[in-house]
Amino acid sequence: MTIKQLIDIRGRVQTGVFSCPVETINYLDYDLRTMMDRPRSRLARKWRFNQFQFVSVMSEHWVFGLAIVDLKLVSNGFFYLYDFASGEMLEQTFMQPLGWGTVIEPRPEDGVASFRSKQVNLRIIPGPEGRSVSVTAGEAIRAMFSLHDDRDPLRLACPAGYNGWVFTRKSAGLPVTGEIRWGDRIWRCDDHTRGTVDWSCGFMRRETAWNWACLAGQLDDGTSVGLNLATGVNESGMTENALWLNGRCIKLDLSRFEFARYDQSAPWRVTTSDGRVDLHFVPSGVRKERLNALVLASNFRQYAGTFEGFVVDDDGKKIPIAGLRGLMEDHFARW
Template sequence: MKTTETKLIDDRGRVRTGVFAEPVDHINYRDYDLRTTMDKPRSGLARRWRFNQFQFVSVMSDNWLFGLAIVDLKLVSTGFFYLYDFETGDMFEQSLTQPLARGTVMAPYPERGEAGFAARGTSLRILPYVGGRNIRVSAGDTVQADIELNGDHDPLRLASPAGYSGWVFTRKSAGLLASGQIRWGDRIWRCDERTRGTVDWSCGFMRRETAWNWACLAGCLADGTPVGLNLATGVNESGMTENALWLNGECIKLDFARFEFDRYDPTATWRVATSDGRVDLRFVPSGVRKERLNAWVLASNFRQYAGTFEGVLVDNSGKKIPVAGLRGLMEDHFARW
């Protein structure tokens, strides 16, 4: 039985990098030997204020999609969520910010740390437990949500260098069983046996300017097998990737991903494929959540599309698995932290 806490930063202030088969209990970032590009040690205050952390969760059904994020950038925090109805094309979204991360909780514990955000009558919470997460949203009389994500037993965990002196840690899962319901006005969406979810827990001393593309899906194949996918380019690519496929709860590591899309045509079809030939998918966008912010120190050009995947996946035996009609997300993002 495990009796000691596993930390990401060792006793000499160095980050442990690589893919981790076992949980990393504590992201003890204040112990990191952070330095300038000229090798001058940074202060404890700098280590605190340069550290970023966020958590994003999503739930995907045949007819609807839900996404929620809590982001702590120290100077400011953001909480947002959105709902997309594939049957009607309706989207509801709410995004709130808090200066100096007031009303925000982001514990540096990937397996057990709570995340919360509250502002102007809206409350967002992500509560972890063994094998899953509870997601709660309260936004007045407009939206109420209470969702459980279960079966989170084989996540992808990795830490990789970022820039000259930084690093990023991430813990990701996709294809998790979802239960519970969302009430949006007079609509009530209940999770069924095909509803699946994703969890993205990330943190680190990230590059000052970062740009990435990202894709995820969660659902069930034609034979009922749960499936999840996480692909990205632009982050976590220093000798490793954060790309993974989950089939029936088992995490299968993937190689590099290539995204093809027209940034200036929001209706155009995307294509994403991996260099190992395990993924070749097309994505047709439907709804989009977007944001443009240029506030001197901080900036963001963000587009996250809800849509539909089709194409082919390949399992460990080399069997080709057809994908048709699975819901998911695509993202194009520039950030200045």
């Protein structure tokens, strides 16, 4: 079974957690209105709709992240690699006015995402049960890898603010193959490397703030583990919190983040209200940006680091998490 379109014939968004794929996010059919209930034009619906896709790859020795973001007034493509041995954060960020060279097809399962400029070419291409990612930046940077076995993602749509909504499709703990070349160095995926995919879009709150955590890795007994936790978004009667064990998605309850915002070296703690997650996170490297352009603003910190603690499976068994790599994020956005 497939949901053909997220917006129904009366312009209403379907909300909830979806057990089947959503084929098309037909956002231009949404009955978007002002705060005073005046219908917005088709042009306004086009310009108010935001989309992004983020992919990460996590190894024992390094973490890689890549995003393609379309905010209509501006688009953004970035990627980075944090090397735990050297403590080096390598990163590249590119922006395009009016979304030039940026395409994110509004199809969560099979839509292509790309960002292209004179300096860089980024592509995320869905395939059977996975996604292929490629990066070309100048003569020095090449990356190509594939995420596999994406069979049980979390899909949900939630109300956002007075008259908006957000749709997201997330997966974590996916096996990854491929390599990243940066200058004369090469980082290769191995049998323990795992990744995540975050495909999100919607008419988001004008000002949004959130915390987010994800991890992906393989335990000593061969179990693949993935985790996605967030607070501040997608909490209107449901959450985007989920645990993946060997590719199977387990829905989680509300999450709580404890951290010192202005101390980059301080550890974090994240838990869930159902008692199924209790993790500490020690940051090692950080990618950050601050942008205040009146209409648009972003105060963004994304940390690469190490998780310790436990998660609980459906049988109530505590699964120790020791030394798995992942990400933590603290973000304010005005869009």
